[in-house]
Amino acid sequence: MPFLSFIGLALRSLLHPRSSRLNLFQLYSRTMSAGQERSLGDLTLDENVPSTGRSEEEKATKKAAKAAEKAAREAEKAAKVALRGVKQAAMTTADPDDPLRDQYGDLELVQSKTSCTKSFVRVEDLNEALVGQKVLIRSRVHNVRGKGSSAFLVLRQRTATVQATLFADDETVSKGMVKYASQITRESIVDVGGVICAPLKPIEGCSQSQVELKVDYIRVVSRAVILPFEITDAARSEDEIKAAESRGEKMATVSQDIRLDNRFLDLRTPANQAIFKVQSAVCQLFKELLLNQGFQEIHSPKLIAGASEGGASVFKLEYKGMPACLAQSPQLYKQMAICADMERVFEVGPVFRAEDSYTHRHLCEFMGLDFEMQIYEHYFEVLDVIEKLFEHIFNGLATRFGKELSVISQQYPFEMPVFKPLRLTFPEGIAMLQESGYPDVDPLGDLNTAAERRLGALVKEKYGTDFYVLHRYPAAVRPFYTMPCSDDPQYSNSYDVFIRGEEIISGAQRIHDPDMLTERALACGIEIDTIRSYIDSFRFGAPPHGGAGIGLERVVMLYCGLDNIRKTSLFPRDPKRLTP
């Protein structure tokens, strides 16, 4: 360990004098983690950098970074060899002369030798009612502190933690056992047995503060090597860091890129555990409501011939000798499902956008929650579904996932969003902006991000809701297949939906008449030949229909008031990131 620390420190200062938490293993895994070479200069990229202006700056730093990289590479190579050569110095087996030797030492590799011989208890279920009972727990070692004849561990299981203690008494705990426990590395997985006790005073910093575990059995299931960063450092809130600073202390922080490079470690923080439970919950609530409303789930192909919507950038590839691309949206297929009489369909699937947007809310691959439905008379039928859907999601999260939301807010404080159904027309929105003195809004143009945010704030002020629908967008800013308004073709039967002033949904009534579709495409300067099969799919009787596409990561981000979409994507993909 001292040797490793030395190399780590040496490399850290050599390569990244400014980086507070970069060590040997981290560097090592960066190099190893892909067939892709990412510039070390990217390490400190700010997460909120907008897409424009960045490339200039980058070019300037690129040269310097490359030189540093080259030097680093040699050093890393040497370090890697060293790392592989060094064995863990920690004690892994019990002292054979210890009468209590059967109570500790690394567990034999779990290889399905035994079945149903052990009964494990969950950390979150430990409470005062269990005091005096023997339990067995499999968890991570979140922290460990050895002190002569005693050892204190914090055991962590997802968002729950509990203190475990060992005091050498030669009856239930030996000195060897304490030594063994003290040397277990953080993040190792252990089986710990013992008796639940009530501590003299509540345990600070553990989720289970009213109980602790008096250990009489401890075995390592899987041993962790030195970590690229500490989970505790990654789990700290801005407030804690600032509070420490005001006391004159400097707390370690972990940059977004280092987190993402080691995402499976970063995901272990309580906030991340909760964020992805919430993400799972949003999917669950989405499906619950739609199945309940007579929708059925479909799965459309992601490999398609030609560009799915034309225009925006697509990822291209070769498919068995044919030119292909990745679907930018399930739009056409959802519509074909409607033309195939499925009436109401939804899809949860990846959406691929090869755009160069390096913002806080764009990804190159994200999860689309799409639905499409027959319209009998009016696109308000779609808005009815959207409002029911978000009422269900907002209520469902608040009532069924309150614990997770509370865990997220401990690291990333946020106010619960308010849901009240509200529909404003685009012209009404423009009027609100203009009345508030917002400059330069084009009544027939689109809203930019700043205008959207401002309108969100105005809506919150006036109507008291964090959720609203803006509909009747100018036709010019929507795709050619959007149904125009019958009373004014400058506007369209389209809508966006906002949470906290940011767009999460875009949708519309689609043109289901092939002649009108042709006419609109021509008016928009689209070559008919490129979209003929799309147009033709409406020639065999097409029901009027509309739908919407929702970005899953955005819903979670905006519901929880998070500042970056990378926080709500399990393994984010942006123009600079393809790994892990």
Place this chain on the structure above:
Amino acid sequence: MPFLSFIGLALRSLLHPRSSRLNLFQLYSRTMSAGQERSLGDLTLDENVPSTGRSEEEKATKKAAKAAEKAAREAEKAAKVALRGVKQAAMTTADPDDPLRDQYGDLELVQSKTSCTKSFVRVEDLNEALVGQKVLIRSRVHNVRGKGSSAFLVLRQRTATVQATLFADDETVSKGMVKYASQITRESIVDVGGVICAPLKPIEGCSQSQVELKVDYIRVVSRAVILPFEITDAARSEDEIKAAESRGEKMATVSQDIRLDNRFLDLRTPANQAIFKVQSAVCQLFKELLLNQGFQEIHSPKLIAGASEGGASVFKLEYKGMPACLAQSPQLYKQMAICADMERVFEVGPVFRAEDSYTHRHLCEFMGLDFEMQIYEHYFEVLDVIEKLFEHIFNGLATRFGKELSVISQQYPFEMPVFKPLRLTFPEGIAMLQESGYPDVDPLGDLNTAAERRLGALVKEKYGTDFYVLHRYPAAVRPFYTMPCSDDPQYSNSYDVFIRGEEIISGAQRIHDPDMLTERALACGIEIDTIRSYIDSFRFGAPPHGGAGIGLERVVMLYCGLDNIRKTSLFPRDPKRLTP
């Protein structure tokens, strides 16, 4: 119409003397439906052709097909021009002198002018209790027959049909109205109003046989042009065709390729409506059970650096200047989620395989239902989940989707599969095959498709179940990351699951120890450098774990005893098909 029919017939005989139902529009949409040129020679491809031996045959026919294609192209061009020039001859507006003129004529384009003014009834809900009531229905015209002063329509909504009648009486129905109704093309969408009546005798061939609709209002919402094939022809069972043949009649059939080329039409058959309800149901039941068992849903990236498992063919592409490929499985990411403490995760997402398998059960893109879970002691914990899962799916389909299963069996007759949990070891399976006199089974090799089917039949005979688990596969036939058996490293902690003798699941306990993983990779001849980041993800404390991957389309195909996986994929992708 006669003109179109003429061109259609002419082209049909010109291009495809053997093809019974190929007409102008079909040819036209084939040419138009992609940026991809598919050989016309593929049109009659047999759906059960295995992958081997085919390429030889193909080469031979390719030349001939090319020549035919060239000739056809010119003819098609001319036909296309003709088609576009021809206006529908049918009556679309009411006679202005007709006193009943407000009761018929094409509906104005549904463009969200009115909201909530109409109340529609569903065809499947029509029954004798409604006799005498006025209803309004939006449906397709499945069939239409005009006879002087009367017209008979069959209205179709998904799997339900009802007869609608018009008799000119100059009070509620005029002659103009009958003429208008008689000229509506099949598959057009109509709003039909009228009174529910009890017919003198049950209506044969309609799902709602005890009632019919006496029409007094009929308007076309969307008009269909001439169809590439009739839905009735596509909906016919083999038994019906054979019965007709035995009577000396020849019934029209629709080949699989023509169906798939016009998939959004083909999907309108009752069997297809039901198949994709069942597909949606399997997803729903999968998620229900797993959420109930403490799993959470994750979404892993499909765009990844390098090959996801190495070995098998991958789709490659360029990602912002970096080499990338499409995920062949979410394997690594599921495992990372487990290493990130998520304990039990599942994913429903597309899986991409660039394999050249042109068989009845392989696709290049299919839906993977994957899950991964912590194992405490034994991989039997995973098998417990698998058995619970399929018990839930089998029971759920039988009890909640019986109507859909019955509709499927009308076109594709099948016996309901029997679910009884059964686990056999691989050696036990081999012994059963050997005892039955099955030749050449390698006790340490893999089973081929024929052997699997034979074993399925033997299992059904002996144990009376269509579902079983075969576990303890030879290590040599499983991926390097599969945990070996502790008592005999020639075998592994792995399993396949079979329905009706065909594999639907593959899974295993994974090696969570980086040293053992390295050792196994080396033993399998894998270059460690190519998988180092995978191995390293287990260095920070990894829980023992295992999981499985299920092919959604296969589950639906095998549950319903269908003969081709293309029947259960919404828009199938195989080595020859990238459209629609």
